[in-house]
Amino acid sequence: MSILFEITEKPLEGQSPVSDKFVLSDSTPSNYNILRIIMGGVSVTNNDTSIISDFTTNYLGLYYSIDNSRSPEENLAEILNDSIELEDLEKFFFDRRYSIKNKEFFNRLENEFCNFLTYQSKGNYTTAFIFLYRILEVISFSFPLIYASKTYDFKHTYGKLKEIFSNNSGNTKGELGFLKSAIKVMFEDSSLLETSIDIDLNDEHEKNVKIYKAIKSVVDHKIYHTDTIENSKISICFGDVSSFIITLRNRFFHLFNRGDKNLESIEIIDPDYLFSKINEPVFTWICVVYIEINKFLLEEHVKYLR
Amino acid sequence: MKIFNEYKDEVIKSQVLLADVTYKEAMKDLFPLVNRLDAQRKLLDNKFYKRLERDIIDGCIMPPITIAFVNTSSEEIKNIESYVTENISHAYILDGIQRLNTLKRAQNQLGFNGDRTLLLNIIISPSKDMLLYRMITLNNGQKPMTPRHQIEMLTQELFDFSSLDITVQTEKERSEKIIQGSFNLGDVSRGYLAFLTDNVHNENTKIIGEKMDQILVGRILDSNITSSKVEFQDVIAQIDRLANENEAIKKWLKTSNNLIGFCVGIKDNIDSIRSTSIEDFNVQIEKFEDAFKAINPSKVNLGKFRRDLSKYFITNYNEVLQMDSDELIERFAEITV
Numbered sequence: 233m234s235i236l237f238e239i240t241e242k243p244l245e246g247q248s249p250v251s252d253k254f255v256l257s258d259s260t261p262s263n264y265n266i267l268r269i270i271m272g273g274v275s276v277t278n279n280d281t282s283i284i285s286d287f288t289t290n291y292l293g294l295y296y297s298i299d300n301s302r303s304p305e306e307n308l309a310e311i312l313n314d315s316i317e318l319e320d321l322e323k324f325f326f327d328r329r330y331s332i333k334n335k336e337f338f339n340r341l342e343n344e345f346c347n348f349l350t351y352q353s354k355g356n357y358t359t360a361f362i363f364l365y366r367i368l369e370v371i372s373f374s375f376p377l378i379y380a381s382k383t384y385d386f387k388h389t390y391g392k393l394k395e396i397f398s399n400n401s402g403n404t405k406g407e408l409g410f411l412k413s414a415i416k417v418m419f420e421d422s423s424l425l426e427t428s429i430d431i432d433l434n435d436e437h438e439k440n441v442k443i444y445k446a447i448k449s450v451v452d453h454k455i456y457h458t459d460t461i462e463n464s465k466i467s468i469c470f471g472d473v474s475s476f477i478i479t480l481r482n483r484f485f486h487l488f489n490r491g492d493k494n495l496e497s498i499e500i501i502d503p504d505y506l507f508s509k510i511n512e513p514v515f516t517w518i519c520v521v522y523i524e525i526n527k528f529l530l531e532e533h534v535k536y537l538r
Numbered sequence: 539m540k541i542f543n544e545y546k547d548e549v550i551k552s553q554v555l556l557a558d559v560t561y562k563e564a565m566k567d568l569f570p571l572v573n574r575l576d577a578q579r580k581l582l583d584n585k586f587y588k589r590l591e592r593d594i595i596d597g598c599i600m601p602p603i604t605i606a607f608v609n610t611s612s613e614e615i616k617n618i619e620s621y622v623t624e625n626i627s628h629a630y631i632l633d634g635i636q637r638l639n640t641l642k643r644a645q646n647q648l649g650f651n652g653d654r655t656l657l658l659n660i661i662i663s664p665s666k667d668m669l670l671y672r673m674i675t676l677n678n679g680q681k682p683m684t685p686r687h688q689i690e691m692l693t694q695e696l697f698d699f700s701s702l703d704i705t706v707q708t709e710k711e712r713s714e715k716i717i718q719g720s721f722n723l724g725d726v727s728r729g730y731l732a733f734l735t736d737n738v739h740n741e742n743t744k745i746i747g748e749k750m751d752q753i754l755v756g757r758i759l760d761s762n763i764t765s766s767k768v769e770f771q772d773v774i775a776q777i778d779r780l781a782n783e784n785e786a787i788k789k790w791l792k793t794s795n796n797l798i799g800f801c802v803g804i805k806d807n808i809d810s811i812r813s814t815s816i817e818d819f820n821v822q823i824e825k826f827e828d829a830f831k832a833i834n835p836s837k838v839n840l841g842k843f844r845r846d847l848s849k850y851f852i853t854n855y856n857e858v859l860q861m862d863s864d865e866l867i868e869r870f871a872e873i874t875v
Contacts, residue, residue: 293746294746295745295746295749296744296745296746297744297745297746297747310744311744313838314744314841314842315837315838315839315840315841316837316838317837320836320837320838423737423753423756423757424745424753426752426753426755426756426757427745427749427752427753428752457752458585458586459752530838531838531839531842534836534837534838534839535836535839535875
């Protein structure tokens, strides 16, 4: 596959420079590239359009503590593991024996991430949301499989897969539902399921009350976290974010007269405004899932080395 | 209803009373008032209130509920008790709607005792403005402390370390003068958090405070701390006993991850730890360290394994006593697969 996006370093202000071994290049694997672009401090060029976008937001900062004066790989190491050294992290990312796996999949995923962030950084939030949804589709089957296939003990793998498949029933059945039941299985012990992603509607009161009502009118109440505050903050339970994305996409991109209630134009006000509120927390959720899977891979990976 | 005392609030020019009612009376007279103020929050249905519902059945005393009357006539009310009783249907609930709702739900449960007491604050105010002023100062002044902050404060303020033989120093004290061999208060606090949440992995993630608090609240609510037979004070007493005379044990317990595992493991096994001798315990931690080395954990899993295994080690102390080194190694290897 030819390379669509070229990613280069563009350090954020005050950030320590990336050490040589971790510098982005043509040959850095997509898994690593993705982690870097979601942390900001990179410049991305679309090779077909020659349009350059700078990514400056660190999406991990909404969930993990980040030291802005340190280099990205140092922060990444701290988030991924409390006792890993950079040398081992380098092996984990760059050792060809491991990074070659599923190369094409990660490359496709990288493209979707780049597209999302390109439109998000330009303020084209509705377009960005489309890529958010595409990311959801591309990861929904593959993330759980990556997780399950890297489990050190295959006895557990069978149990986990069985649980995922048997939970995946009812209305949410299918590839997308697979992710949802997988998340409940993967994060069983980590307690992240207790947390929420928060859509903050604190400014511009009148518009936000409308948005609050519009979202509430189409989304199942069960997925709201108790931190939700009427008219000013929508908190979605960590385990239900994928359902939220799916519902929102279905209710926004359809306007049939029959069936479920859809979002009316009068409720949406302005789509770019609506998605400007939604994209960031939802994308953060995808990033956290991605980080947690990498965390798990790292722990399992070293078991093989022992 | 019983009224105990009467005071005058000079700021909102109101009479303030302390009173109590039974749950039965509260359901009959106060619950219908829940919907009187439109502006008030919608009902919450969450973990906290589910927990409170259980606590009500088990016989807790809830913090007082505040109700208010607006009395526009300029005269002071003479017979307060009959005023309150006669006008109760005109009262407003200033604070405690969620508690009343929870009470309502608890009422339908087996074991509910309608004769138990609900405490009340009553405000009789000359105007609605005054009430609104009180409501705003009541609800917004008290930004809740995060659970972690509360636990840190409790560790420092509630536990008396001065009566112990071991020394415990805060970060600040350490920066002034380090007392050799003293425990770090931060580590003890982490041990306490682990103890309260029944979980050894509260600290291993870099998750920011706000999100961590959502996690901790859930863990504390789930941990059944109120029915635990072991108090943290007992845990500290054992740490003191074991660590004071033996440098090797002290060193082992001073290691943050061991201490965390110890504080959680001991909850289910305090009797065995109480009855073990210092010499025996020392032999066991040597065995622990040998086995830990033998499973050769990579750096990546070092902290995690140490917390998990030290917890296992303390929880199953008597069993570990019977094992030889090889058996313990095998067991550790099984646990960490």
